[in-house]
Amino acid sequence: MLIEPTEDDLARLHAITGETPAPVPEAYLTEPRGRHRGQAAALLRPRATEEVSAILSHCAARGIAVIPRSGGTGLVGGQVRGEGPAPVILSLERMDRIRWVAAEDDALCAEAGAILSDVQGAAAEADRLFPLSMASEGSARIGGNLATNAGGVQVLRYGNARDLVLGIEAVLPDGSVHHGLKTLRKDNTGYDLRHLMIGAEGTLGVITAAVLRLFPRPGETVTAMLAVPGPEAALALFHAMRRRVEGLSAFELISGRGVAFVRAGWPDRPDPLADDPPWRVLVEATGPEGAGLAERAEAALAEAVEAGLAGDGVIAQSEAQRAAMWGLREMIPEGNRRVGAIASHDISVPLSAIAGFIAAAERDVAAVDASVRVNCFGHLGDGNLHYNLFPAEGRRAADYRGVAERLTQAVHDRVHALGGSISAEHGIGRAKRDELAARGDPAKLAAMRAIKAALDPGGILNPGAVLAAD
């Protein structure tokens, strides 16, 4: 049974972190899309792993819910809890150090509260690359990136967040500390607690630090934007490029509608391509200096154009041109926010099913409401699309409140029929919890519940995220 912390509890918890009790700032009770609102009895900002341990020990003994909080940029409501007895928020923001960088081991150790772009910077200072990269990298913190197994724009080459982790330090729900900050490429000593904690969204433990994998900094980068006849051609282009060019690091699909949304808000933004193509791709490859990547990529792209897989295309000739291409890609979420989505979906399907999904889902959506506008974009090379739905011109998302749920059902039905996932990179949080319970593999769900009960018998850690609270 969870309880609301008493005055005495709060005094003890604040004594641990050396903080003065104060009202919890509004920013800690909200999430980026404003779809979930949290409550909290206190905000605790520990300075060290021992303080996290002391907080969890106390809360476990008393039955006080703890909501771990990192950058707060998650999109599924994993960082706010509005139900049940008021929890305490455990923010990792004061644990933001890079503990060490070991360039020779291609590794660095970051505390959970380190801002993602600061981690990237520390790697760059050591002439290395930390490849995890996403639009929110200036405010997302690495602990949350790992807790949600974040994806981003370089998954194609470097994998998801979990693939970039060599070891973790984590506080378990009873306050015990798992010391797993190893710098090893191979370590087969027992169950992989690291991979269990990563992606568990703070429900099984609080990751307090991690050893992250670094890579050689690319000496050459080739970036191109190409108009494509459609998703099927985009996929064929992807396979053709992959065969020819080692080091393909990004292959993003962008719809004409996504570009139009950006242009509506920022009319002066230049478009590298002419004639408003209905579909385009942003392709990037990286490699070591002197390996002739540019020549190979150009030849492969020219062949692709000849084969009809792509039309108009531009290869960035300067860092400014490259930035313009990525800037357009990264403005799409901004453009979407400006229009206001009816419903957003973060889905993945097998690569071979992508074009079929896009065609079928468009029909499925139209069958629910023919006025809905689709903006489909994302990480084509990973089979991961952001499939977002918008009101007809002149109408607002609120006008579609009655059909929003049916639209999501229609999209997710199609994803399931194709063996896909309803959460490719954002996680489950609270937004998709009930749908996971309804659609997930029953044996996996039962195992998840058993593991949660075994590691967190009091159910104090992020209750209601991923799994329903008891």
Place this chain on the structure above:
Amino acid sequence: MLIEPTEDDLARLHAITGETPAPVPEAYLTEPRGRHRGQAAALLRPRATEEVSAILSHCAARGIAVIPRSGGTGLVGGQVRGEGPAPVILSLERMDRIRWVAAEDDALCAEAGAILSDVQGAAAEADRLFPLSMASEGSARIGGNLATNAGGVQVLRYGNARDLVLGIEAVLPDGSVHHGLKTLRKDNTGYDLRHLMIGAEGTLGVITAAVLRLFPRPGETVTAMLAVPGPEAALALFHAMRRRVEGLSAFELISGRGVAFVRAGWPDRPDPLADDPPWRVLVEATGPEGAGLAERAEAALAEAVEAGLAGDGVIAQSEAQRAAMWGLREMIPEGNRRVGAIASHDISVPLSAIAGFIAAAERDVAAVDASVRVNCFGHLGDGNLHYNLFPAEGRRAADYRGVAERLTQAVHDRVHALGGSISAEHGIGRAKRDELAARGDPAKLAAMRAIKAALDPGGILNPGAVLAAD
């Protein structure tokens, strides 16, 4: 409480698999090094996942121990149990089909009993590469490769076995079936049961099938063998190559003693290098056709020789030369077996600690018994060494029985002092179980025990492997 199966139990279990009861063949009660011996009340060879499920349901209800068995090539005694009530052996050997190959998705689905080399072959037929590769690939089965998170000779480029898996089908200890055969690069829907089952050595569930990642087949392969002044130079050479050559797929360290052991058994075996260098490396890089890999690799190697990082060196000019280099590397375990090891160690340390480890461990070993001969070889690029100890010339391993344990303690002490692992790629099994319990991270061990109890409350699955049986 585990019980020995009754006649009635055995009749029911055999009815599930359609087999006639028979004495369990000796081959199922042994492991490659002959250090552990098993017992068994029956050998069961299910033909389908449903049969595995029915066997586990029955055994869970009755408290009968089940030892999952794959190729039986594991080196830590995970496949045999000699204590407690006689278990049943559940061999996956009749579930050896490749269920499907999806070249466009770069994936194939193999049943757990598929022989690793057959999986490689199925990938090659589809013009793809399945990169998991090791000396035992002709008899190892993929289920065991995943249960132990096998390593091998291409980890440097493609990762460990767990990194090659997109989804699994597994029977949990209560007989329920987890249907997770997804073909997705990104799927953040709940705890990662896949990574928990992989590496759990059959103690949390029986993997019955897996969707495996495929890669483009390399169009070019460069293989070279070079004499190096010592481990430190080998490491410097590794870093130099890694900066210059994309697609480095193997970087193996070989000691002069390892080559001498091979030559003692097979005197006619040609050595690509002259003058018996004390240390050498086997380097391989792969890339797409026409990418100029050979030129780049040759230039980088020439520079390395110039910088004194390598001496005599040969780049394979034909498939036969390449095979000769790998043949020598892969004969080393054979050579070791012929001499007879006092103790074998499968360790990893951070890359930067490798040369220091080799120097210090040699002193540590000599301090216990100065007559011991070291053969240190392995996957340098992964920080993973096989550090094996042999009797002085003219003596036998049995003569060292009194010091074998102290030698292992000395080597493992050094590994621990350097933040390393006592099992880099072989797993824990029964051989290293007590040492893991003594030296492992206490919070991790407690979490492992809680997870085991939660998923397998009767303790029927591979009891005594990884964790002590109750």
